[in-house]
Amino acid sequence: MQLWLIPVLPLLGFLLNGLFGKRLSKPAINAIAVGSVVMSFLWVVKTLSGLGAFSGGLEETYKEHTYTWIQSGTLNISVDFAIDRLTAVMLMVVTGVGALIHIYAVGYMAHEGGYYRFFAYLNLFMFFMLILVLGANFLLLFVGWEGVGLCSYLLIGFYFLEKFATDAGNKAFIVNRIGDFGFALAIFLVGNHFGTLDFQTVFAQIKTMPVEASAGLFTAISLLLLVGATGKSAQIPLYVWLPDAMAGPTPVSALIHAATMVTAGVYMIARTSQIYLHSPWALDIVAIVGLTTAFVAATIGLAQNDIKKVFAYSTVSQLGYMFVGLGVGAFSAGIFHLMTHAFFKALLFLGAGSVIHACSGEQDMRHMGGLRKYIPITMVTLLCGSLAIAGFPFLSGAASKDLILEAAYEHAPWMYWVGVFTAGMTAFYVFRAFFLTFFGEYKGKPASGHGHDDPGHGSHGSTHESTPHESPAVMWIPLVILAALSLGGGFINIPHFLEPLFPAQEGEPARWLEYVATAAGLAGIGIAYLFYVVSPSLPESLASSFTGLYNLIYNKYFVDEFYDATVVEPVVDGSRQLLWRMADMRVIDGAANGIGTTARGIGGILRRAQSGYIRSYAAWILAGSILAIAYIGFMGAAR
Amino acid sequence: MPFGPLPAAVPPSWYLTLSAILFALGVLGFLLRRNIITVFMSIELMLNAVNLSFVTFSYVLKRVDGHIFSFFVMVVAAAEAAVGLAIILTVFKNRQTLEIDEVSTLKN
Amino acid sequence: MDAILFMIFAAIAVICGINLVVQTHPISSALSLVGVMGALAALYLLLGGEFIAAAQLVVYAGAIMVLFVFVIMLLNAGAEKRPEIKPLGKYLGAPLLLVFLGMMAYWVERLMPPSSPVVFGAFQGGTAAEIGRSLFTVYLLPFEVTSVLILIAIIGAIVLARKEVD
Amino acid sequence: MNFYLLSLIKTAIVVGIFMHVLAYLQWIERKVIAHVQLRVGPRRVGPHGLLQPLADVIKLVTKEDILPSHVNKVFYFLAPFIAVTFALISISIIPFGPEITVGGVRTAMGLTDLNIGVLFILGVSGLGVYGVALAGWASNNKYALMGGLRSSAQMISYELPMALALAAPLLILNTLSLRHIVDGQQGFYWGFIPRWAIFQMPFPQIFSFILFLIAGFAETNRVPFDLPEAENELVAGFHVEYASMKFASFFMAEYANMVTVSCVATLLFLGGWHPIFPEKYGSGLIPVLIFGASALLCFFHGANPARPFDRITLPVFGVLFLGAAGLFLIPMVQPILLPLFWFAAKVGVILFVFIWVRATLPRFRYDQLMRFAWTFMFPVALVNLFITALLVALFP
Secondary structure, three states: OOOOHHHHHHHHHHHHHHHHHHHOOHHHHHHHHHHHHHHHHHHHHHHHHHOOHHHOOOOOOEEEEEEEEEEEOOEEEEEEEEEOHHHHHHHHHHHHHHHHHHHHHHHHOOOOOOHHHHHHHHHHHHHHHHHHHHEOEHHHHHHHHHHHHHHHHHHHOOOOOOHHHHHHHHHHHHHHHHHHHHHHHHHHHHHHHHOOOEHHHHHHHHHHOOOOOOHHHHHHHHHHHHHHHHHHOOOOOOOOHHHHHHHOOHHHHHHHHHHOHHHHHHHHHHHOHHHHHOOOOHHHHHHHHHHHHHHHHHHHHHOOOEHHHHHHHHHHHHHHHHHHHHHOOOHHHHHHHHHHHHHHHHHHHHHHHHHHHHOOOOOEHHHOOOHHHOOHHHHHHHHHHHHHHOOOOOOHHHHHHHHHHHHHHHHOHHHHHHHHHHHHHHHHHHHHHHHHHHOOOOOOOOOOOOOOOOOOHHHHHOOOOOOOOOOOHHHHHHHHHHHHHHHHHHHOOHHHHOOOOOOOOOOOOOHHHHHHHHHHHHHHHHHHHHHHHHOOHHHHHHHHHOHHHHHHHHOHHHHHHHHHHHHHHHHHHHHHHHHHHHHHHHHHHHHHHHHHHHHHHHHHHHHHHOOOOHHHHHHHHHHHHHHHHHHHHHHHHHO | OOOOOOOOOOOHHHHHHHHHHHHHHHHHHHHHOOEHHHHHHHHHHHHHHHHHHHHHHHHHOOOOHHHHHHHHHHHHHHHHHHHHHHHHHHHHHHHOOOEHHHHOOOOO | OHHHHHHHHHHHHHHHHHHHHHOOOHHHHHHHHHHHHHHHHHHHHHOOOHHHHHHHHHHHHHHHHHHHHHHHHHHOOOOOOOOOOOHHHHHHHHHHHHHHHHHHHHHHHHHOOOOOOOOOOOOOOOOHHHHHHHHHOOOHHHHHHHHHHHHHHHHHHHHHHOOOOO | OOHHHHHHHHHHHHHHHHHHHHHHHHHHHHHHHHHHOOOOOOOOOOHHHOOHHHHHHHHHHHOOOOOOOOOOHHHHHHHHHHHHHHHHHHHHHOOOOOEEEEOOEEEEOOOOOOOOHHHHHHHHHHHHHHHHHHHHHHOOOHHHHHHHHHHHHHHHHHHHHHHHHHHHHHHHHOOOOHHHHHHOOOOEEOOOEEOOOOOOOOOOOHHHHHHHHHHHHHHOOOOOOOHHHOHHHHOOHHHOOOOHHHHHHHHHHHHHHHHHHHHHHHHHHOOOOOOOOOHHHOHHHHHHHHHHHHHHHHHHHHHOOOOOOHHHHHHHHHHHHHHHHHHOOOOOOHHHHHHHHHHHHHHHHHHHHHHHHHHHOOOOOHHHHHHHHHHHHHHHHHHHHHHHHHHHHHOO
């Protein structure tokens, strides 16, 4: 089946573009970058159909051994790739959406500097993401995990000339470190207790283990894994990096920070669901974390003015939904939502990118408006995405979200109500963004603010006329496809597809749950329409009447400031005072210098032997060899 | 070595001893001579001595490998001669001398 | 007969070797080295290494040493003045060397497994066919590597010895 | 019969014949060149100058042996001997014919046969350069030195294409022993095309034959490659300081090398002593016809002579030729003589080409010489070798 080919193709793209990209022409770079991803998508399709995934096959995990990586003592870690139905879904999402976004990026990045660098990073990301998804053991998963983290760092800081971009990159990286730390610990625990890191063997062992005896172990592992997941999937308390990550180019935000990478945490928890299921209350924590995140992020999203920020917070909140789904035991629903979210959130981001592109780099919604006559295609597609996320009936978002909410109701009714409220807010702020962008009249300052928010566009903004313009076909065609997916994606019955892995919920949930959720969504849409189309003056008055609350939300609950005060400052001071002044300058430097001086002294003695005459060297060699031969000879003679 | 009436055929160890003698001569030349070319030739002499012992061993063990090794030694010697003589030419071009001790820039 | 041949060629080899060391003029040394090589070729024949003998003639005596002679003639290197040997070398070197030789001879005699004396034709494994066979099967990789080495040497020699154009 | 005695006898025969061949080769060369240039050539000493070589030898031996004062004595004396020795050694392994039985003694024509004959010849011819180089260097004379330098560079350069050209037929015949090589060229395609190496499938070695001949010209310092002794630039090149017998020995070496190269070419490419077309078509009668025809020619010219004493000499030659022709008709000596005849004929043709070229072609310039070696001969030889190897591998 050559599973290894799936990740290796993007890797080839990365190598080609990364090594020779400077000398390649743009068409060549496009061909390599897009071609590799598309090819790997096709290969995924071929493999899956070969495994019968589309025709009810692939009940069992199909595993392929590539080579043995680490072989030490009893520990035996090999690079295996495995496909089960979960992986199949992830593969389709990653490669499919990835391919679309690559195509989109060709148009979006057309005028950027570091073109080849961008696509090289993107391909590298695809490689690691596929490794993450395909990996058949914890270590491989971790490799992919770190790899995508690296790529996200590189791509967030893509405009590395801009301070805030690099800062955002560092932030993402450091925050993720915390999560990865937990993940690593979890892996150590697993390896320590099961003697192997291979998923199948570990889970097989778990099935036979007494639950109550080892509950503590499972709880520890699952909580540590959760820490990792919160880091990667931007859950409370580690969500702070994601909004800043919007400093990267929009396709990156769409691919990495909406569709694929941030869902890695969800995937990981679903993958290790066995461990969670055997822990008494780890899942509840997952659910609570998810719910809180969903709610908080949604509230923050209400008041953001940067269109990408809005979608970023909505991403966080949707991820929260997925966690809720996982936490209440509806893993398949979580994965389902993961997929649909990949569709409509990618769509939203790409649409936002198209809008930004149209406004020559403007990201602040207050400077947009009335764009519907300029960029109809973008508007329509964005409308589809917004409806989908708002849970409009029969659309993809609704399908998955309702499943999650129903499962939440089964689990604990209050979770359901919070979820419904959050859904309402989601609908509200998404359509707020939509209306602000497309309705009203155009408020963009002509030829102003060119790329001062999205500096990469500084170059290309000036090349365009200042009135908004529709994006090229290479950009809106992926939009259309994604729009179609987010409309119809709900009818792909993922839960049924995943039943072999995650048995379906027993019992038919009450119908009214769906109605209430849908109603909440529609209500949100209505309120948004009322606020931003009918009487645009209403929001200001509202904000002024609830100033404190508004500021709290507007400043994202001051979480960043809080973290700065509590975590960052102490660490910085500690390292400066203690580590730098004391440890580094005194101890380490002192030792290094001491070694240096000693070496110089000895050398000063030894250099007398260096006469510079080849002959004398040869004489030394001769003497030495004579001694050696004498020694050997005597030894030999002795025997 | 046992002296006395010369046997009809000599044991292989004599060949080895001969190669040792030649090697020693090579070393001597390397140590005593000052002309780069001669020094170089002394090295070649040592290589030849080693070859002789290789061939002798392959006679003793009745295996062809020794010949292969000496063949490789020859090839390497050829390459070495090409490069070394080129170097000598350049040295001479730059310093108008072949005295090995006057080419001791390594010193100090 | 074998012993006599060995003695003859060994004597030639040793004498030429000594000549190489004591002659002051490089070209004399070169010629004596050619003598050594010829004698060694004969000894290889005695040892059954006919291919190696031929290669010795072709490669060493026929090519390498010609190169040496060529360079010597090209540089027209005169006789070197007798080296003044450092007291260390004078009083330590020669004895050390003799000791070295003595030890070698002794241990060679001592440690060599008792083996049949060298008779011409007793070992037929050194034919060109045999060498070629193992050269292109067992030792294929080293062979290829040496070819690369030769290539590098050629390029290096050209680069080193070419006259600067300017 | 005792091995040593047999070897002695054979050596005596071969060396005797060989020396005379060398001596008369020069006479032939002078004659041929003379006729090419519409001259008569030597004809004072003996009939048609047939005793000229003898006279030359006497002259060279009795000449004063000048010893220049500024030469390096040892090498000055050594050089000619080295040259002539290595020139003569290689004749020792050249087979002239198949195994024959003379007086109940079965022996091979030719002194000996090495398993590595070709390699041996290459090695020896490589050593031959020392004579020239040393002569040039020891003469302590700038012309001589230039000659020596040139010859050593030239010989090194041309040994590569020579060896490569030799390697190609060896791939087909896969042996290094000259005798086996000749055996490998026995027989005929479709009954009349000889299976000589230059015709032999899978890849006729015509190219390597030509390459080998050219390289041979260079190895023997013959025109157009006689740079080492280019009279009009280097006076006489490496042997400018040599006189009398030493000088002669250089010439002997040159001619011996010519003969060796011709023999090797014959053995490797022209099928040695195998006839040019099968016995059953009467190839055995060719010598008879040739000698008979030349006898008739002699009689005719004797009948109406250009010069008075031709009336005596030419008929004598005619009679001799007739005798030779008759000799080839005796069945019992045919197996001995026919191979010798074919071998000699082929070698003679190549030698004639040597002389012919000398009479015809001008001399290369030195840089042309080197460029020719490295940019034409070497690549072509490589390609030829490659193709041969490929075809041999494909159609074993």
